[in-house]
Amino acid sequence: MSKTKELNLKEQIIDAARRVLLSEGYRNFSLRKIAGEIDVSATSIYLHFENKDDLVHTLMEQAIERLNNQLQQVVSEADSPIAKLEALAYEYVRFALKYQREYQIIHLTSSDEMTRYPKEKFRKARKGYEIVSNVLQEGADGGLIAEEKPRMAAYTFWAQLHGVMSVVLSKRLDTRINRQEFIDEAIEHIIDGYKIRTALQTNNK
Amino acid sequence: MSKTKELNLKEQIIDAARRVLLSEGYRNFSLRKIAGEIDVSATSIYLHFENKDDLVHTLMEQAIERLNNQLQQVVSEADSPIAKLEALAYEYVRFALKYQREYQIIHLTSSDEMTRYPKEKFRKARKGYEIVSNVLQEGADGGLIAEEKPRMAAYTFWAQLHGVMSVVLSKRLDTRINRQEFIDEAIEHIIDGYKIRTALQTNNK
Amino acid sequence: MSKTKELNLKEQIIDAARRVLLSEGYRNFSLRKIAGEIDVSATSIYLHFENKDDLVHTLMEQAIERLNNQLQQVVSEADSPIAKLEALAYEYVRFALKYQREYQIIHLTSSDEMTRYPKEKFRKARKGYEIVSNVLQEGADGGLIAEEKPRMAAYTFWAQLHGVMSVVLSKRLDTRINRQEFIDEAIEHIIDGYKIRTALQTNNK
Amino acid sequence: MSKTKELNLKEQIIDAARRVLLSEGYRNFSLRKIAGEIDVSATSIYLHFENKDDLVHTLMEQAIERLNNQLQQVVSEADSPIAKLEALAYEYVRFALKYQREYQIIHLTSSDEMTRYPKEKFRKARKGYEIVSNVLQEGADGGLIAEEKPRMAAYTFWAQLHGVMSVVLSKRLDTRINRQEFIDEAIEHIIDGYKIRTALQTNNK
DNA sequence: GATGAATGAGACTTCATTCAT
DNA sequence: AATGAATGAAGTCTCATTCAT
Incomplete structure (x- = not known):
């Protein structure tokens, strides 16, 4: 019973944090507000999280995990490596659009906003790369994909996708450009x- | 002498701001610190900038401008459209690596950290796209580049580059991967x- | 012509000051606001007034002068000393009610809000006492008023009136008490x- | 010990506030100074008081309460209604002279300096009037005092006293007039x- | 576990005043 | 004569964090 309750508060905080993040944005994401949301003293958050960053890290972690799970699933449901890459890309996009704030938070790690992201957590984050990496390897083995370095390729794939969504979410896209078209075009390019490029392929779009 | 001094404080503030940003990161970027740097009252900053965001916007603007100038120049120095694209990509990378904080600041616009970025300033920011766009158009005209929509392609180009540098700067790159190799590989991919893909080209790597 | 203009600015400032005082109260009475009112730099006020207090003093002085003139006039229009006292009291009340902010400003001198009121200006302020004092003297000479010390009596008269108006203007009067009745009653008491008190009364203390 | 300390800061702030008020006057009464006095962060004051006005109100309230207590006591110690009135008047004077700053603060309510004085607190302030009012009623019942409207009379009594002390404390009293004599004279007049006035006098208006 | 009190940093605003031009 | 720039004080608010209970 007490265990349940203990877990509860932590979960409640995370939920509230997500809620605040969603409604107010990271800029206005404050421990006080989160505490207020669930009628708990701000100090109580420190019972479950070391500090604000730690809480944000947890949010990130969970978002990453959710994303990874989604990716894993769509990969398992697609047949060919190329189809898998496409599925990955589109799932990534879907996630970024649906959970914008969380997506953005994931990428806060980078900026000095969130320096102290603990090393151990990076491993979990890296799982996404592995998924891509495996698909690329699979494609390379099957002669469909030209990659001698699937790990690095996974990173470039990932990086390019992130870049695309970053532009989309930052609303820096020229208004004369249709968002979905842009995404489609970019993914096509990336994939x-x-x-494997041959004369036959260049025209098969 | 008088004119010089008048113009000075604003410039001094910007310089100090850049310095603080560089040494302390955005996380610790405070008006007080900036004011302290140049032994000026914090209030004085408000005589030249509406608020903290306004100052940051100015920093962004200047960084963007500098980047654009660099891009413009390397483009003008390269011959073929492909060479121009390459030059653009590498100059972009060079800039991102050299002025990391400023590069990051430019991309703060996106996150809600910096919502209030004024519309008028976006135009200047968009100049980079135009540069790329023009090169792509030029290449398309010359039959070297396959783009019916140079504007959109400019965005995908840009986006992908940003994604790459974002991964690099966020230090999320797997330690087993060499940074420069990664960058080279990614740029090659992107370009x-x-x-125009033909059988001849696919093997010329 | 230049003289005219010079005088103008000073007058304009005073007018604007009065306006601001009226509309915003002393609490929000700021040099900037005054300057803004007449589209002049705040610094310009310092060309005509030593500082904020000096400007306020000027306002006070003028208000006092106006009040004194009014008092002088009503005194000259009344016949008997008693009638004169009554006229003085009612004119004083009328002024306090009509120019509340200015009336209040006159009495700011006292509180440490306005310590530095210059000695020379006190003399002008004292003219009001003289008027009362003269009336009392006149009444004493005529056997109607019992005062051996008309100067002191003038002060008590004045003080009591001020107390009455102070209560009225501070809105501290019980809501069940009618304002005008209170004023009438108080003035009657004071006068x-x-x-002259008869023997019967004077000894029952 | 714990309770003591908890209650302490608020009290300490009030004490420091009173001290600052005393030594520097309302004009220089700043939260920062108060905080400095007791080596406490200025922010801490906001944990106990809504804002500066709230703190001042508290000072006022306590001063009023203290005054009322004094008045209550001297009234209870005097015999006849007339003696009580005199005791009240002299105690009022004593208080005003001894606690000048606080006395002045009490009367800040009026000026727009201190607009936001909360309604509930007025009730406490009104207790002084009740004390006077009761004495007047008692005197009226005993045929010594001529008052059909003791409540209103209490206000006029009060107002007159305040006026007198206001003149005294503002140092506007003519230097040729002895302060104590002035006070004595004024109080005599007021009382x-x-x-009860005889027929001869009451009709000579 | 949980909390209230306190802190110090910081943003932002308004202000009176000074100074150099 | 007039002004813009700058200053320092101050009020107000919000915040992350610490501490003692």
């Missing part, structure tokens, strides 16, 4: 980069 | 995506 | 205190 | 006004 094309990994296909 | 390849815009080349 | 009664100066009338 | 005389409430004594």
Whole structure:
């Protein structure tokens, strides 16, 4: 019973944090507000999290985990490596659009906003790369994908996707450009980069 | 002498701001610190900038401008459209690595950290896209680049580059991967995506 | 012509000051606001007034002068000393009610809000006492008013009136008490205190 | 010990506030100074008081309460209604002279300096009037004092006293007039006004 | 576990005043 | 004569964090 309750507060805090993040943005994401949301003293958050960053890290971690799970699933449901890459890309996009704030938070790690992200957590974050990496390897083995260095390729794949979504979410996209078209075009470009290129392929779009 | 001094404080503030940003990161970027740096009252900053965001915007603007100038120059120095794209990509990378904090600040716009970025300033920011866009158009005209939509392609180009540098700067790159190799590989990928693909080309790597 | 303009600015400032005082109260009475009112730099006020207090003093002085003139006039229009006292009291009340902010400002001198009121200006302020004092003397000479010390009596008269208006203007009057009735009653009391008292009364203390 | 300390800061702030008020006057009464006095962060004051006004209100309230207590006591110690009125008047004077700053603060309510004085607190302030009012009623019942409207009379009594002290404390009293004599004279005048007047006098208006 | 009190940093605003031009 | 720039004080608010209970 007490265990339940203990877990509860931590979960409640995380939930409230997500809620605040969603409604107010990171800029206005404060421990006080979170505490207020669940009628708990701000100090109580420190019973479950070392500090604000730690709480944000947890949010990040969970978001990453959710994303990874989604990716894992769509990969398992697609047949060919190329289809898998496409599925990965589109799932990534879907996630970024649906959970914008959380997506953005994931990428806060980078900026000095969130320096202290603990090393151990990076491993979990890296799982996404592995998924991509495996698909690329699978494609390379099957002669469909031209990659001698699947790990590095996973990173470039990932990086390119992130760049695309970053532009989309930052609303820096020219208003004359249709968002979905942009995404489609970009993904096509990115994936094309990994296909074995032959004369036959260049025209098969 | 008088004119000089008048103009000075604003410039001094910007300089100090850049310095603080560089040494302390955005997380610890405070008006007080900036004011302290140049032995000026914090209030004085408000005589030249509406608020903290306004100052940051100015920093962004200047960084963008500098970047754009650099891009413009390298473009003008390269011959072929492909060479120009490459030059653009490498100059972008160079800038991002050299002025990391400023590069990061430019991309703060996106996150809600910096919502209030004024519309008018976006235009200047968009100049980079135009530069790329023009090169792509030029290449398309010359039959070297396969783009019917140079504007959109400019955005995908840009986005992908940003993604790459974002991964690099966030230090999320797997330690087993060499940074420069990663960058080279990624740029090659990205640019390849815009080349006219023929059987001859696929093997010329 | 230049003289005219010079005088103008000073007058304009005073006018604007009065306006601001009226509309915003002393609490929000700021040099900036005054300057803004007449589209002049705040610094310009210092060309005509030593500082904020000096400007306020000027306002006070003018208000006092206006009050004194009014008092002088009503005194000259009344016949008997008693009638004169009454006229003085009612004119004083009328002024306090009509120019509340200015009336209040006159009495700011006292509180440490306005310590530095210059000695020379006190003399002008004292003219009001003289007027009362003269009336009392006149009444004493005529056997109507019991005062051996008209100067002191003038001060008590004045003080009592001020107290009454102070209560009225501070809105501290019980809501069940009618304002005008209170004023009438108080004035009656005050003036009664100066009338010749018979032997019967004077000894019952 | 714990309770003591908890209650302490608020009290300490009030004490420091009173000290600052005393030594520097309302003009220089700043939260920062108060905080400095007791080596406490200025922010801490906001944990106990809504804002500066709230703190001042508290000072006022306590001063009023202290005054009322004094008045209550001297009234209970005097015999006849007339003696009580005199005791009240002299105690009032004593208080005003001894606690000048606090006395002045009490009367800050009026000026727009201190607009936001909360309604509930007025009730406490009104207790002084009740004390006077009761004495007047008692005197009226005993045929010594001529008052059909003791409540209003209490206000006029009060107002007159305040006026007198206001003149005294503002140092506007003519230097040729002895302060104590002035006070004595004024009080005599004021109290005389409430004594039963004979037919001869009452009709000579 | 949980909390209230306190802290110190910081943003932002308004202000009176000074100074150099 | 007039002004813009700068200053320092101050009020107000919000915040992350610490501490003692």
